[in-house]
Amino acid sequence: MAPLSEQVRLAEVAAVVGEPARAAMLLALGDGSALPAGELAACAEVSAATASEHLLKMLDAGLVRVERQGRHRYYRLASAEVAELLESLMVVAHRSPEPRRQVRVPPQLRTARSCYKHLAGRLGVAVCDALSGRRCIEVEEGLAVVTAGGLRFLEDFGVDVTRLRSHPATRTCIDWSERRPHLGGAVGVAIHRRCLELRWIRPHLDSRAISLTPAGVRGFHAVFGFDPARFAAAVERLPASLSRA
Amino acid sequence: MAPLSEQVRLAEVAAVVGEPARAAMLLALGDGSALPAGELAACAEVSAATASEHLLKMLDAGLVRVERQGRHRYYRLASAEVAELLESLMVVAHRSPEPRRQVRVPPQLRTARSCYKHLAGRLGVAVCDALSGRRCIEVEEGLAVVTAGGLRFLEDFGVDVTRLRSHPATRTCIDWSERRPHLGGAVGVAIHRRCLELRWIRPHLDSRAISLTPAGVRGFHAVFGFDPARFAAAVERLPASLSRA
DNA sequence: CCCACGTTTCGGCGCCGCCCGAAGCATTCC
DNA sequence: GGAATGCTTCGGGCGGCGCCGAAACGTGGG
The missing domain is CATH 1.10.10.10 (Winged helix-like DNA-binding domain superfamily/Winged helix DNA-binding domain)
Structure with a gap:
C-alpha cells in the first residue's frame, strides 16, 4: 500500500x-x-x-x-504535456453524463479552434477526413500514416516534407467536441502553420477559436474540397483590428 | 468571454x-x-x-x-479515456518541480507496471528499446511504426499480426517514471496480453505493479535479450496465492 | 427468519482555500 | 523625480468540502 x-x-x-x-x-x-x-x-x-x-x-x-x-x-x-493534459480532461469532461445539465459548446469554438499548435473542431476533423478520403493518410486509433500520395499532396500544399519521408506517421487526437479524430503531431502542426502562413485562418484574441478568412474559404474549397457554405459560420466578420497578426 | x-x-x-x-x-x-x-x-x-x-x-x-x-x-x-487522463496527470505531476520534496516512485511500480492494458515502467521501456534496437519498430514522437522485420518478430512471438499488416503503426506513451517512451496502442496491448498468456508476468493484487515469473526472466532474455539480472528486483517472491491468475 | 456483512445515507463538526481590499514593489512614462 | 501602471503580498472573512459515527438499506447465509 x-x-x-x-x-x-x-x-x-x-x-x-x-x-x-x-x-x-x-x-x-x-x-x-x-x-x-x-x-x-x-x-x-x-x-x-x-x-x-x-x-x-x-x-x-x-x-x-x-x-x-x-x-x-x-x-x-x-509544456506540451500540460496541453495534452487539458485535452484529456476535455475529452472526459465532455463525455461525462452529468445528470441534467446539457453541455453547450460555444459554436465558435466548435466550428474551428486551435489545440496547442494544430487545428481542431469541425475544421480540424474536416481536414483529417479530407486527407483520409483522398488516401493521403491512413487513420487508425491514435495515429495516422502518410501515404506516398499524401506526401505529394502536402508538398504541393507547401509543407516541408523532408522529415516526413523517413517518418511518415503522425499522431491524431480525439476531438472533444466532435468525438472524432483530428490530426496532431508534426503533420498537424505543419498544416496549421501553413494555413496561418497563407492567411486562410486567423486566431481570435480572446479564445482558442479560429476564423476563416475569405481567402481561406476559397483555399479550403480548392485544395481540400470543402463546401464553401460549410464553414460560413466561421468566416471572419470582425474588423481585422480584433484579430491576431 | x-x-x-x-x-x-x-x-x-x-x-x-x-x-x-x-x-x-x-x-x-x-x-x-x-x-x-x-x-x-x-x-x-x-x-x-x-x-x-x-x-x-x-x-x-x-x-x-x-x-x-x-x-x-x-x-x-x-473508459480508456479516463486511464489516459490519469497518465497525462502522472506525466505532469512527475515532471513538476515542486520545490523541495524529492519524488520517490515506489521501486515495485517503477520496475514494471501495467498502464491500463500495456506494459510500463522499466520493463515497458526496455521492451520498446529492444524492439527499436532490432529495427522492429521506428519510434518517433508519440508513435512507432512496425517494420517488416518487426512483423515477423511479433508473429514469431505469438502475436496476431493480421490487422497490423495494413496498419503498421501504434501509439507510444511517455513513461512517467522513466521519462522515455513505451509502447501503447494495439501493439502494446497485444504484447502485454501475450506476456500474460505465456505467464511471463503476473500483476499484483494491490497495485498496478507487475512481477516477473522465473519463466518470464528466461523468456525476456531469450526473446528480447534482457540481462536476467536486470529485472531481478521484479522477480516474484510472493506465494502464488497473493497474485492474480 | 434473523443475523452478519457490505454499502449507502444522514447529521454535524472542523479545516482548508478562495476571495477581496489595501498596501508594497517594480517598471515605465512624462 | 513623481505619477501611473502592472503585479504581488498581507490580513481577515466566509463558504464549502472532506471527515466520521450512527443508523438505514439490501443481500446472502445459517
Missing part, C-alpha cells in the same frame, strides 16, 4: 487544475499563447490579487511558465 | 480527481481492474462512509462505472 508520493502529487496537480478560475486561465493559454497576468485575471473573472495567487500555485505545480517583459509578466503553458 | 460551460465541466472533472482519497482510488483502478467499495476505502485509507461519497461523485463525473455482484459493488474506470 506504499505508493504514497505519486498519488499525492497526482492529486495535487489535478486539484490545481480543478478550480474554476485556474481552469479558465489554463484554457485561455490552451493554444500555447502567452498572456499577461492582468488579462488572465479578466479571463477568470477574478481580481488581480486572486489571479496572482492562482498563478503562483500553477507555477509551483509546473503547469505554467512565466517570463518578464517590462512591467508585464507573460504566462504560458509550461 | 462566453465559453463557460466547457470550462466549468473541465474544472469539475479535475476537481473530482484532485482529492487525495479519490486519486488513490482511481490509481488503484488504473490497470482496468474492478474492485469493491470496501477495498477502495482501504486503498484510500478512509472510512467506508467517506469512500462511498467519493465513489458517488466519481460516478457523477463519469470517471468510474459500477456493477453489482451479490452484496458487493465492483467499481472500475469508466
